[in-house]
Amino acid sequence: MAVKLYFLINSLAGGGAEKVAIRLSEHLPISEFILLERDVKYKTDKPIFFLSNHSTKTSPIIKTLNIPIYAYKLSDFIEKNSLVVSFLERANFVNIISKLFKKHKAIISVHVDQQTGHVGLRKLNKLLVRLLYPKADLIIAVSHGVKESLINLGIEEEKIKVIYNPYPIDQIRELAKESLGSYEEIFKHPVLITAGRLTKQKGLWYLLRVFKALKEKHKDLKLVILGEGELKDYLVELSQELGLKTYVWDRDRLSESFDVYFLGFQKNPFKFMARSKLFVFPSLWEGFGNVLVEAMVCGVPVVSSDCRSGPREILAPNTDFNYQTQKPEFAEYGVLIPVFEVKYKTAKEPLEEREIMWVETVDKLLEDENLRKNYSEKVKQRAEDFRIEKIVQEWKEVL
Incomplete structure (x- = not known):
């Protein structure tokens, strides 16, 4: 049998x-x-x-x-x-x-x-x-x-x-070409994007504070957040307290006049990723970091926290995976920044040192088109290492 x-x-x-x-x-x-x-x-x-x-x-x-x-x-x-x-x-x-x-x-x-x-x-x-x-x-x-x-x-x-986790690379690249429909207007502006559950693990309150500081210089910049979760109300409230005009998928009428877009769970996140300037990933801990590789498949340069574990193995595979950087590290396939503390923040607290590192690093990438283009090519090459056909073979051998 x-x-x-x-x-x-x-x-x-x-x-x-x-x-x-x-x-x-x-x-x-x-x-x-x-x-x-x-x-x-x-x-x-x-x-x-x-x-x-x-x-x-x-x-x-x-x-x-x-x-x-x-x-x-x-x-x-x-x-x-x-x-x-x-x-x-x-x-x-x-x-x-x-x-x-x-x-x-x-x-x-x-x-x-x-x-x-x-x-x-x-x-x-x-x-x-x-x-x-x-x-x-x-x-x-x-x-x-x-x-x-x-x-x-x-x-x-x-x-x-x-x-490692598997990625249907050809399928993702096809889905990335899909029309944005009513979201098209947002992406006429430069967009930072992140994706994942709205949970403590993802550290998104830090990203909102960083984005607020970036807006002072990059007036046209938008932040798109894909995902749902129990921190939705806290994050929306923090965004609004920071003075950011905040769109929420189940509350507002869509227009290009918002600063931050909470777009909820999207069956096809890749069409959004592919049209963004940078994928930003402030996670406090991970196992691997699925969405990092998905963004890379779409050719989007990545800025990630150097949390345990996963991001370093993905973005700097030739380094010691136990090492954690203390300053921004422009690694082979993306940028790693010191991981934040697991500590909620309010809108009134001044930016801490690591948040300032994020502001300066993201600003540098937004300003330097050649650096972004270089990373855009490299991330697509690195993503091939996680192609589903290769990973499935490893699973078949185990089973």
Whole structure:
């Protein structure tokens, strides 16, 4: 009897790990998606089985307490010799605990640096990682930084394999050509763009403060933010308190008169990226940084925080991935800037040293067209290293 392959993940409500799972599912013979929650924004032609009626809005405490129940339901659904690949921590915990009820093979995919990436139930998460992850049959880390962070928690190195995230490069470049429609007017102006969930991890309040300072010199500059999340109200309010005219996708009528555009979740972010001057990425921690490579595929120069982990491996692959810069670093494939503190800011607080570094670096790139052109060519070359056909082959060998 053929072994059935399942993908297990918290939800398909947007986000980098979810996108990776969808992309891999299009190239691997998976039988079904199994979701802990009922949120689905990414389309898939695979059947979906839900383990609960929970959603992304359900309390994290409730969802954590339900891990054993999810695990039992998973074991009840799958066949004994199944292979279950899980993505994201809660799904990983469920996958491993489920092995107690049904002896399947559990491969877990880890997308967050374990040293910096635990939020919320931080101590409990770390404890569960230490207890459960060694019991997985194999651990896939999305970067060498993530692998190192797992080893630092006591996981055996032999059990961990690094496979970078996959990108359908030809498809992304086709989608990047799509018309902007009603958004066309915004991109007649120079645009800084970022994408990702509106969460603490992404550090977007720093970007708003940096953008406000840049507007003093670059009057025509616009900031486009793609994504949804729980910090939406705080970020919109901060933007307005900074004196920036702020567009919100579910509130305002679109026009080119705004400074900051919160455009929400976009099925095709690439058409926006491709028409922007710079992709800016102030993340406080990462596992890999999916949207960095997506912007690079679109030929957009990248400015990123040198957070753990991912950005350095992507933009400066010939350097030590454990190193973190203390000043702006014009690396081979993009610019790395020291990572910010995990600390919320108000509109009234003066810019700190690292915010000033961002202002000066982005200003330099906006002023220097040749530097931007040079990076634009280089990022397209680097993106080829993450081509989906190559990454899928690595997954097939593992499976």
